[in-house]
Amino acid sequence: MRTRLKIGLAVAAGVCATVAWFTTRPIVAADDRPAAAQPKAWVEYTADGKVKQPVGYRKWVFLGTPLTPNDMNGGEATFPEFHNVYMDPDSFAHLEKTGEYRDGTVLVKELTAVGTKELSSGKGYFQGEFTGLEISVKDAKRFKDEPGNWAYFSFGHKYPLKAEAARNNAASCNKCHADNAKNFVFSDVYPALNAVLKTTKKK
Ligand code: HEC
Structure with missing residues (x-):
């Protein structure tokens, strides 16, 4: 009987200690976490604030491929290439949870360029060679003065691409995104992104 009482008291003390630990534990701000626990940065910058070309992005989460071909735009589309769009995996996981x-x-x-327009499957638009690379990055600290904290960079529309790119001014990129997209991203034309936003109801 005595032993049972002792065990009971020990368990109760343990529970109290655990509850106390959880309730008194300080809330750690994301930036105070040790380096290993901090979210991975998917792009790096040079000392003078240019962004370096991201690596490995073809293995990130693939969102979709919009295309505005020249021959549907009077021969002169503003962006005549295929646009294969990817999001870094950490941000995609966050989006799935929070929208x-x-x-x-x-x-x-x-x-990518429009390649052949006919294959054994029929006539169409098929992707050709890689031709260019652009990125957008949301960063409240680094781009605190940009609308929505989104900055836009272009590594060029012709190979060889630039290894580093300076931020474009808001008028040449950000403004069109701010004015025409929901939350700066044209989510409607990315099926993989749209599907997630529908389930999180933050569309
Ligand atoms: C006239 C409007 C307009 C301008 C200016 C513009 N964009 Fe976009 N951008 C779009 C549209 C529309 C899409 C989605 C459809 C597509 O790719 O054709 C897009 C998609 C993107 C995406 C994919 C992610 C997203 O937000 O949907 C990136 C990255 C991007 N643009 C970067 C840039 C950069 C860098 C510049 C400036 C050099 C720029 N854009 C200028 C209209 C614009």
Whole structure:
């Protein structure tokens, strides 16, 4: 009987200690976490604030491929290439949970030329060679003065691409996104993104 009482008291003390630990534990701000526990940065910057070309993005989450071909735009589309769009995996996981673009989100738009227009399957638009690369990055600290904290970069529309890119001014990129997209991202034309936003109801 005594032993049971002792065990009971020990268990109760343990529970109290655990509850106390959880309730008194300080809330740690994301930036105070040790480096290993901090979210991975998917792009790096040079000392003078240019962004370096992201690596490995073709293995990120693939969102979709919009196309505005020349021959549907009077021969002169503003963006005549295919746009293969990817999001870094951490931001995609965050989006699945919250429906929001987290701070640090990186979107890559890789351009490919329109290649052949006929295959054994029929006539159509098929992707050719890689031709260019642009990205957008949301970062509240680094781009605190940009609308929505989104910054836009172009590594060029012709190979060889630039290894580093300076931020474009808001008028040449950000403004069109701010004016015409929901939350700066043209989510409606990315089926993989749209599907997630529908389930999180933040569309
Ligand atoms: C006239 C409007 C307009 C301008 C200016 C513009 N964009 Fe976009 N951008 C779009 C549209 C529309 C899409 C989605 C459809 C597509 O790719 O054709 C898009 C998609 C993107 C994407 C994929 C992610 C997303 O937000 O949907 C990136 C990255 C991007 N643009 C970067 C840039 C950069 C860099 C510049 C400036 C050099 C720029 N854009 C200028 C209209 C614009």
